[in-house]
Amino acid sequence: MLRQADIDETNQLALVRIAWCREISQPPAVNDPAKILALIGFAAKAHAAGAIDLAANLLWRAAQRCWWSSASDELCARVHDAAARLELPDGDPRLIAISAYVEPLRRGADLYLKLQGLAGTAHSDPTVASILGSTANIIGTFDIGVNFLAESSAVLRMQGRLSDLARVLFAQGWAEMEVGDWRGAMREAEESARLAEETGGLPWIAAATVLKARLAGMQGNLEQSEAYAAQAEALALSIGASFLLAMLQIARGVSAIGAGRHWEAFEHLRRLFTPADPAFNFGLQFFGLADFVEAAVSSGNADEASRVLDEIERASAPTPVPWVGTMLQYGKAFLAAPEDAEPFFLQGLGLQGAGPAAKKWPFLRARFLLAYGGWLRRQRRSANARAPLREARDMFDALGASPWSDRAREELRASGETSRRRTEQVWDTLTPQELHIAQLAAEGLSNKEIGARLYLSHRTVGYHLHRIFSKAGITSRSGLRPVLASISRPAD
Structure with a gap:
């Protein structure tokens, strides 16, 4: 449809709108600095034409691309300066997001306070909630991000916006993992991967698979973790996504630490800090800081750990x-x-x-x-x-x-x-999807209602419930509540 659009070449704003539609609707070539420069240029044209909202959207996307590709300080500064010239309100979610994506450590404390101020506000627009939730994740305030992202995913699910839902579910799962809801995180990762596959979202298939690799590794399922990791690596390399490779190395590193293989963990994690490595990503280095220091010290590489810790402490000063x-x-x-x-x-x-x-x-x-x-x-x-x-x-x-x-x-x-x-509890034997279905059934939803919620047929839901009953040793939905009642979260 974009190719068929008949646009007057002299209408600069229309050309910018077409560029924006192409940017958000086509699979991204992730590591592409030229795309960032183009987006800055389009934003300048939109700003000149008085289309401030469009300019803000373009710069928000440019900032995301900076983070995805570990762009240079100069390029990040250009995006930030261009956003400042728009004179957006201080609380504009895109302005907050731009600052986070281009300088997550240095601006983290200020952004944390802004996100705290917005945390109690309901957002009817799932895009706004998604931007705020993803921003919270980027700076490491997962406790705030998880609520924004749950709010966004609920509305996206209701509206049937499945490609957006796939991406938000990944981010929600990552936040849930950090706040201790590992069952919820695996549930979101499984559904994110399924929806991303159905809607052609290659980066988010890879991202959800990285999350599954990390969860499996932390739980000691090393063979399954590495199978997920190999799948995710092939996808990430095919689209040149350094941020996914960085997340993957963190997943492999923490899995190796759990297995007591500290030298192996060090080799995985040092790739985040090696500029020539495809997994190098400045915006994600601090995500693996605790793992890197533990692996480095335990493998006789304390000097490297000390250097990295000092750099991150300086970058996040004065208040991380x-x-x-x-x-x-x-x-x-x-x-x-x-x-x-x-x-x-x-x-x-x-x-x-x-x-x-x-x-x-x-x-x-x-x-x-x-x-x-x-x-x-x-x-x-x-x-x-x-x-x-x-x-x-x-x-x-x-x-x-x-x-x-x-x-x-x-x-x-x-x-x-x-x-x-x-x-071992009964619910430990359920797959993430089975656990999700069991929880919805325990809330009183019918098979059709569960199917509509999860975009599954009611027959598929019935099949899963039959398996759940068999595993739990029950014969009806009334037996689900006692089985699920013992589920607790470490954060509680």
Whole structure:
């Protein structure tokens, strides 16, 4: 339809609108600096013609492309300066997003306050909620992002905007993973991949598969994790998406740490910080900071870890967002001499000073507790080590992070206390889609209503319910509530 449009070549604004439609409707060539320059040029023409809203949209997309491709500082500055010239209201979601995409660390603290101010406001436009949620993810405020993204996905689902829904579900799943809802995260990842495949969204098939690889790896399913990783890598390489490769290396790195293969984890994670590597991405480096420091220190590469931590601390000064601040404390605890480490543990856990406390990031907090308990035991303070190790064990159990649970139990045994093994729950045997269907059925939705919600046929829903009943040992929907009642979130 765009090719068939008959446009007067002298109508510059119409040409800009066509360019915008092409940009948002065609599969992106992700790493393409020329596209960023073109978008800046189109935005300038729109601005000159008084089409401020269109200019803002174009620059928002240009900023996204900067983040996707790890664009140069100069190119990022050009996008930011062009947005400043539009004189948009301070609370415009696109202006907030542009700042986040081009400078997520340096502007993180200011953007965090703005997002907090907008968090209590309902947004009827799913695009606005999606922009705010994705922006929150970009700077590491997943606790804020998850609510915006859930709000957006609910409206997109109702409106049948499936290609947009696929992308938002990926972002929602990533946020849910960070705030401790791993079952929800895998559910969103599965549906995101399915919808992206049906609507031709290649980057979001890859993104959702990266998320599945990371979740499987953290739960100790290493073979499945690497199968997902190989699939995602092939897709990411085909579209030249450095941000997806960076996310993938983080997924592989944390999986290797869980398996105790720290040198392998270091090799995966150092790629984010190597400019010549296809996985290099400045905007995503801090996402893997805690993993990189742990892997580097444990593999005899503490100097590299120290250099990276110093760079990220300088870039996020003077006030990092809480998630980044927690990772900085985690890194400092690993890098400190044994006799100097305790203050960093206490600050990161919120037990001393005004530290970020890690309370909203269950997996990171549990790792903090595990490391602190291990440090206490090595300092011959075994009695003191047991409380943090118990808490770590219980949080890892709730997440299903079995390699980390095993390590916590080993540390507890070394401190003089034994633990029972985690008991598998019925809902552990359900696939993410089966769990989602079971939850909707327990809420009283019919097969047709569930099918309409998930874009499945009612016969497919019936088939899944039959399998759910068989696995749970029940014969009707009335038995679902007791089965699902024991599901808890580590964040709670």
